[in-house]
Amino acid sequence: MRLLLDENLSHRLVARLAGRFPGTVHVDEVGLRGRxxxxxxxxxxxxxxxxxxxxxxxxxxxxxxxHPPKVIWLVVxxxxxxxxxxxxxxxxxxxxxxxxxxxxxLLTLRAGGEAGP
Numbered sequence: 399m400r401l402l403l404d405e406n407l408s409h410r411l412v413a414r415l416a417g418r419f420p421g422t423v424h425v426d427e428v429g430l431r432g433r434x435x436x437x438x439x440x441x442x443x444x445x446x447x448x449x450x451x452x453x454x455x456x457x458x459x460x461x462x463x464x465h466p467p468k469v470i471w472l473v474v475x476x477x478x479x480x481x482x483x484x485x486x487x488x489x490x491x492x493x494x495x496x497x498x499x500x501x502x503x504l505l506t507l508r509a510g511g512e513a514g515p
Contacts, residue, residue, distance in 0.1 A: 404451035414483035442467035
């Protein structure tokens with residue numbers, strides 16, 4: 399499962415997540431920094447990525463367009479890179495189940511352990 403991390407997440411997460419989420423990249427690595435949400439959305443869809451963001455705009459696009467790409471929306475407040483990495487790492491089983499469910503387009507992961515569509 400390949401994750402595409404939005405620019406509101408640190409590029410340092412790629413190395414932290416590599417063991418559990420091989421193929422993960424940051425928008426910086428694929429030349430998408432500063433690009434529009436729609437350009438990032440299209441890239442993720444065309445290249446088979448699950449889009450991970452704290453940006454509410456991607457949640458809204460998921461409601462409007464469905465998938466692909468699937469979207470993981472992080473509601474983590476001002477959590478630092480280390481905490482977000484641990485949160486995603488610890489949410490691996492939830493994320494795998496989400497990706498495997500063909501009908502699901504959006505996964506909301508909230509700090510504090512709540513997850514839902």
